[in-house]
Amino acid sequence: MILNTPIDMHLHLREGKMLRDVIPYTINQFAAAVIMPNLVPPVDNRQRLESYKEEILANSENFTPLMNVFMREYTEDELLDLAEDIFAIKLYPAGITTNSEGGVKSIENIYPVLEIMQELGIPLSVHGETNGFVLDREREFAVVYEKLARDFPKLKIIMEHVGTADLLGLLEEYENLYATVTLHHLLLTLDDLAGGMLNPHFFCKPIIKTPADKLKIQEYVKKGHKKVMFGSDSAPHTIKNKLKGAAGVFSAPVILPALAEFFEGDIETFQKFISDNARENFNIEVPERKIELIEEEWTAPYIVGEVKPMWAGKKFRYKVL
Numbered sequence: 001m002i003l004n005t006p007i008d009m010h011l012h013l014r015e016g017k018m019l020r021d022v023i024p025y026t027i028n029q030f031a032a033a034v035i036m037p038n039l040v041p042p043v044d045n046r047q048r049l050e051s052y053k054e055e056i057l058a059n060s061e062n063f064t065p066l067m068n069v070f071m072r073e074y075t076e077d078e079l080l081d082l083a084e085d086i087f088a089i090k091l092y093p094a095g096i097t098t099n100s101e102g103g104v105k106s107i108e109n110i111y112p113v114l115e116i117m118q119e120l121g122i123p124l125s126v127h128g129e130t131n132g133f134v135l136d137r138e139r140e141f142a143v144v145y146e147k148l149a150r151d152f153p154k155l156k157i158i159m160e161h162v163g164t165a166d167l168l169g170l171l172e173e174y175e176n177l178y179a180t181v182t183l184h185h186l187l188l189t190l191d192d193l194a195g196g197m198l199n200p201h202f203f204c205k206p207i208i209k210t211p212a213d214k215l216k217i218q219e220y221v222k223k224g225h226k227k228v229m230f231g232s233d234s235a236p237h238t239i240k241n242k243l244k245g246a247a248g249v250f251s252a253p254v255i256l257p258a259l260a261e262f263f264e265g266d267i268e269t270f271q272k273f274i275s276d277n278a279r280e281n282f283n284i285e286v287p288e289r290k291i292e293l294i295e296e297e298w299t300a301p302y303i304v305g306e307v308k309p310m311w312a313g314k315k316f317r318y319k320v321l
């Protein structure tokens with residue numbers, strides 16, 4: 001099975017040794033990825049953007065990093081300067097997840113920024129969660145998505161890592177809303193995390209939810225919904241930090257083998273989800289690259305540097321060549 005130019009629309013690579021450890025697993029499967037900016041300090045200015053992009057390029061080949069910057073109250077001049085070199089700006093509500101302390105405290109504060117982004121055609125990427133009860137956080141955020149979609153009708157807004165069925169309905173109601181879906185929200189539920197022995201390696205934000213949520217997400221992905229795109233949210237943490245409670249699933253090594261099983265030979269829909277929808281929705285132009293999967297048993301790695309991958313040691317029916 002050959003996939004054309006897979007793109008991961010949501011990826012955490014970190015920096016330094018961690019980046020060098022994890023990046024081979026992405027470039028082996030993806031032609032491009034949208035790179036998240038929640039580093040310490042965040043990627044929120046030209047200098048940081050350039051040095052981070054250089055670090056990624058120095059450690060990759062045949063791979064296009066599509067860079068995001070971290071939302072803050074940018075000036076018009078800053079946005080004009082950044083526009084050509086970024087894919088989107090990532091909005092984290094303050095304190096909602098890993099390294100988001102410097103995030104947005106009140107959405108109104110960034111309305112001037114959103115106004116300019118809309119004019120310049122810079123997409124907005126959103127971590128959509130409130131501070132409410134953990135299982136309700138995404139659903140409660142729906143009103144914010146709706147307000148943003150209404151107030152900025154020409155701004156393309158990406159609801160990242162959708163884990164709640166209710167959010168998917170918004171795709172039909174608002175032309176300018178899009179969604180990314182992760183491997184873990186597509187294939188797991190809260191039972192996998194906490195139904196038996198606690199599995200901290202499946203703990204992430206937003207938390208994986210109910211069987212009904214999973215089924216709804218699967219339904220949208222299986223029908224090849226145009227506005228639904230793959231974004232892994234692969235987010236490596238050392239085992240030590242995972243055991244201290246850090247949120248994030250390091251799914252990168254197993255993505256295409258797991259999705260190949262999920263799509264059961266429906267390559268056409270697989271191709272849309274993994275690349276075409278994103279390229280068409282966002283006019284992404286990156287060098288094309290073919291990735292081949294063969295039907296041969298493959299075992300997911302047990303450990304990558306200091307990180308335990310999702311489904312470490314699990315056997316898959318497909319292998320990436």
Ligand code: DOR
Pocket residue numbers: 012038097098127203204205206235236247248249
């Ligand atoms: O689980 C998560 N991990 N969710 C996020 O939003 C951030 C990510 C990370 O950076 O570790």
Ligand code: ZN
Pocket residue numbers: 010012036233235
């Ligand atoms: Zn993320």
